[in-house]
Amino acid sequence: MGPTIILLFSGKRKSGKDYLTDKLKGLLSDKCQILKISEPIKSHWAKMKNLNLDDLLSDKEYKEQYRLEMINWSDEMREKDYGCFCRTACQNAPIKPIWIVSDIRRKTDIQWFKENYGDRIKAIRIIADDETRRKRGFEYKEGIDNVTSECDLDDYTTWDLVVDNGRNGKPLEEQLNQILELIKL
């Protein structure tokens, strides 16, 4: 037993992953649970470095400060076991009909979910134009924006849905309805 549907969200920095998945959570409420693959990474990192986990998980400057180091450390872990963080995130999550994974970043993340949950998964790409992302606080950083964790899914093509959350995007309600169409419980 497990969730009936797992929505995997991916998108570049400041495309609006947290924003859209939070809105979706607002609609689905008790039927869904948001999972973050970055949660087990951050919780391990916080323990190792004696940092405040809530600050690391939230949207503050704090997380930017440690992003590069966390990427490098988690990449080393993934080389040994590509599913390690996906597995922990799933093990820690309460069973609900719908899981929303809000931070898929790699082909191997999708691969792991496919191997373990088969066709219960739907993969959604959130896109936004550069100008919009910059307005939301995005600043290009060498070592972060040009590496695997940010770029591995740029050439993935078999998304179940692509949502434009930039200036040319459809109104929010339509975007959310498109996502709900994928669920059809």
Ligand SMILES: Nc1ncnc2c1ncn2[C@@H]1O[C@H](COP(=O)(O)OP(=O)(O)OP(=O)(O)O)[C@@H](O)[C@H]1O
């Ligand atoms: N459609 C939208 N309308 C208005 N504000 C938005 C919209 N989408 C995102 N934002 C805002 O833009 C900012 C960045 O969005 P968000 O944190 O969801 O991006 P993210 O993809 O999760 O970024 P990161 O990868 O850096 O965590 C937030 O302040 C969010 O509220």
